[in-house]
Amino acid sequence: xxxxxxxxxxxxxxxxxxxxxxxxxxxxxxxxxxxxxxxxxxxxxxxxxxxxxxxxxxxxxxxxxxxxxxxxxxxxxxxxxxxxxxx
Amino acid sequence: xxxxxxxxxxxxxxxxxxxxxxxxxxxxxxxxxxxxxxxxxxxxxxxxxxxxxxxxxxxxxxxxxxxxxxxxxxxxxxxxxxxxxxxxxxxxxxxxxxxxxxxxxxxxxxxxxxxxxxxxxxxxxxxxxxxxxxxxxxxxxxxxxxxxxxxxxxxxxxxxxxxxxxxxxxxxxxxxxxxxxxxxxxxxxxxxxxxxxxxxxxxxxxx
Numbered sequence: 183x184x185x186x187x188x189x190x191x192x193x194x195x196x197x198x199x200x201x202x203x204x205x206x207x208x209x210x211x212x213x214x215x216x217x218x219x220x221x222x223x224x225x226x227x228x229x230x231x232x233x234x235x236x237x238x239x240x241x242x243x244x245x246x247x248x249x250x251x252x253x254x255x256x257x258x259x260x261x262x263x264x265x266x267x268x269x
Numbered sequence: 270x271x272x273x274x275x276x277x278x279x280x281x282x283x284x285x286x287x288x289x290x291x292x293x294x295x296x297x298x299x300x301x302x303x304x305x306x307x308x309x310x311x312x313x314x315x316x317x318x319x320x321x322x323x324x325x326x327x328x329x330x331x332x333x334x335x336x337x338x339x340x341x342x343x344x345x346x347x348x349x350x351x352x353x354x355x356x357x358x359x360x361x362x363x364x365x366x367x368x369x370x371x372x373x374x375x376x377x378x379x380x381x382x383x384x385x386x387x388x389x390x391x392x393x394x395x396x397x398x399x400x401x402x403x404x405x406x407x408x409x410x411x412x413x414x415x416x417x418x419x420x421x422x423x424x425x426x427x428x429x430x431x432x433x434x435x436x437x438x439x440x441x442x443x444x445x446x447x448x449x450x451x452x453x454x455x456x457x458x459x460x461x462x463x464x465x466x467x468x469x470x471x472x473x474x475x476x
Binding site for chain 1: 282284287288291295296297300317320321324325374375376378381384390391392393396397398399400406407411412415416419430434435436437440455458459462463465466469470
């Protein structure tokens with residue numbers, strides 16, 4: 183069931199395609215496997231939906247990042263830095 | 270500023286260069302340390318210690334990896350040491366092989382037609398339904414769902430998806446920092462993403 187470079191099928195079943203989509207999104211597939219994915223996606227709207235959802239999932243994970251450094255943390259580090267410098 | 274510029278400035282103990290580097294990386298480092306140690310406070314301490322270790326060990330940095338990789342490796346080593354003291358044991362490479370091995374389908378096999386189906390072997394029988402576009406993916410509810418889904422992943426899958434998709438660190442750097450192979454990294458990321466997608470799907474189905 184696992185599709186690899188060494189055993190390229192003529193076309194993909196959905197069950198096989200979904201195993202390739204993470205690498206497909208990252209551009210980590212070989213040209214041949216990528217072409218197989220694209221051929222499959224042209225014919226299969228449920229897999230297009232699945233791939234979209236995977237893309238949405240990956241994109242939404244970025245929102246878990248919170249930026250900005252609390253002032254007190256920065257101050258403590260600066261104090262330590264100055265101590266280090268004066269040693 | 271390139272790595273070389275930053276290094277030169279740091280070696281001259283330039284406060285501005287240090288502050289900039291801290292501001293750029295601190296939050297991410299705390300989140301990464303949190304993957305290993307037991308509490309947020311503990312992760313913050315490990316991160317602080319890491320900065321001092323970075324300053325002390327600057328002369329040992331040989332430029333074979335990026336400055337960021339080097340700092341992250343110091344951070345992770347310290348976090349692992351701390352985790353062991355807290356009674357949490359972590360053997361990354363062995364775990365990574367274990368989590369990447371075996372057959373773990375991205376989608377429940379019962380959602381596909383059997384391989385013996387005359388017309389559509391292995392095609393969807395229970396196809397994914399499009400998610401309602403009006404659902405706020407940035408809302409608190411989805412955020413906590415995503416966080417919980419990541420939390421419930423096996424440890425190395427959790428780390429790989431956090432580094433790659435939450436923190437946006439590229440795959441070479443992730444392999445480098447975690448000491449895992451490129452192949453394992455791809456498999457682990459694929460499995461982790463599939464599970465998080467499944468959790469979102471479940472959420473949308475119940476909505």
